[in-house]
Amino acid sequence: MTTAETGPADRGAQVAARRPAYQAELADGTGRFFGPRRATCPWCESARLTVRLRTTDLLQHKPGRFVLDACQDCGHVFQNPRLSSAGLEFYYRDFYDGLGEQRLGGMFGTRAAAYRNRALSVTAFAAAPGSWLDVGTGHGHFCETARGLFPDTAFDGLDLTEGVELAERHGRLRRGFRGSFPALAPELAGQYDVVSMFHYLEHSTDPARELAAARQALRPNGLLLIEVPDPGSRYARLLGRWWLPWLQPQHLHLVPVANLRRRLGELGFTVLLEQHREPHDPIDLLAACWLLLDEIAPREDAPWLPGSPPGRPSRALRTAVLLAGAPVLLLAALLDRLIARVAGRTGMSNAYRLLARRAEPGS
Structure with missing residues (x-):
């Protein structure tokens, strides 16, 4: 039975059921989720690489740190080191299906x-x-x-x-x-x-x-x-x-x-x-503000996060942070719509x- 078929009321039970397996997978860290680091661009094989971005999983908040490199010759941007097959399975799980469906x-x-x-x-x-x-x-x-x-x-x-x-x-x-x-x-x-x-x-x-x-x-x-x-x-x-x-x-x-x-x-x-x-x-500013608020607020319950499920005070604080940010989100959405009118000719298109x-x- 899929998440869509069971409904949101059962999410807590589904998180609890998945928690032991996720915690067992993470007991030895995230190293096995990555392949070896590349020394050349996968698009043109140039060795002239530079780090473009270092970040974390800002949507699911699964553990791990990720690096995007850029090729200085062709401009290709790629994850380096790239996720292994085990990493792809781990990070995609419960995003498009399961808990995220x-x-x-x-x-x-x-x-x-x-x-x-x-x-x-x-x-x-x-x-x-x-x-x-x-x-x-x-x-x-x-x-x-x-x-x-x-x-x-x-x-x-x-x-x-x-x-x-x-x-x-x-x-x-x-x-x-x-x-x-x-x-x-x-x-x-x-x-x-x-x-x-x-x-x-x-x-x-x-x-x-x-x-x-x-x-x-x-x-x-x-x-x-x-x-x-x-x-x-x-x-x-x-x-x-x-x-x-x-x-x-x-x-x-x-x-x-x-x-x-x-x-x-x-x-x-x-x-x-x-x-x-x-x-x-037209979602760039809205999404950026949401990701920042979500990063600041206490986490929602998820089976890959350490510790016990968040209690009532933590849930209340999360709600308060998101409500306080609502005017910022509204302003960001309006700016996104305005900028969208010229995005194609100003290089802002995403x-x-x-x-x-x-x-x-x-x-």
């Missing part, structure tokens, strides 16, 4: 306008795609919204979590594939007119393999639609570790737009569209979107 599923389900905006990017180049694969689909809410623009398109989704199976059961997807995209690509070869990756590539351990898998899954002349955080955003430097799109420890690679354009060209794609204003999500066409064989 109800909260995240509800949030993604309210973003219909953003999903429609993404789908509209395709309309000028493919009026009625026959089949569409959304990679990193989560609970399939994008596909549900996009079907309103493309009622005759068959939408499939792919993801690592159980959300994709829930999406298929709820009818948001024709088919839901659970697993690694590069591993499943041979099975999906040549089946799709459109492949989309919305805020997916930055989570992957090897973006180049994901792009190659997309090329394999597409038919000739098929479209690849990618949206990712923009590490070149002015907000990234202005807000530092409080910039939400850093999203440590989940975001492993943040790719500058010029790098991605070149790599797509090397794979035989032609970039048809580059957008910065349209994919911008994301970019590329649409590319796969060339026909031999062309």
Whole structure:
């Protein structure tokens, strides 16, 4: 039974049930959650690296410290040392599913306008795609919204979590594939007119393999639609570790737009569209203020935190801190909306979107 099915009233019992396993995993520290540190850039192999950011898990507050390095030659930003397979499993657990499923599923389900905006990017180049694969689909809410623009398109989704199976059961997807995209690509070869990756590539351990898998899954002349955080955003430097799109420890690679354009060209794609204003999500200041307030306030109960569950005084203090910060959050939200009007032309956009066409064989 999933968190969404049991409801929030059972959260305390679920936290208590998970606590022994989490505490046993953390008894020897977090060292096994990381691989070896790289000496070269994973995008261009340059050895000219510099530390871009040091931070902690500001969302779940799971223990660990994380470093993002930047390549001084190509600008690629990447987690170094990167999470190991054990680390990926540990830090993703209870974020998109389990304890986090109800909260995240509800949030993604309210973003219909953003999903429609993404789908509209395709309309000028493919009026009625026959089949569409959304990679990193989560609970399939994008596909549900996009079907309103493309009622005759068959939408499939792919993801690592159980959300994709829930999406298929709820009818948001024709088919839901659970697993690694590069591993499943041979099975999906040549089946799709459109492949989309919305805020997916930055989570992957090897973006180049994901792009190659997309090329394999597409038919000739098929479209690849990618949206990712923009590490070149002015907000990234202005807000530092409080910039939400850093999203440590989940975001492993943040790719500058010029790098991605070149790599797509090397794979035989032609970039048809580059957008910065349209994919911008006006949440930077609001999210930064929320993360700061959440860091100041006493923690909510979580099975990976040491000690006993927070008592009534701690819960009351947390509520008081968040209520005191409400005016700041409101002001931040208003400023986000105002800045959004000029974000695309002032370098403040927090994301970019590329649409590319796969060339026909031999062309």
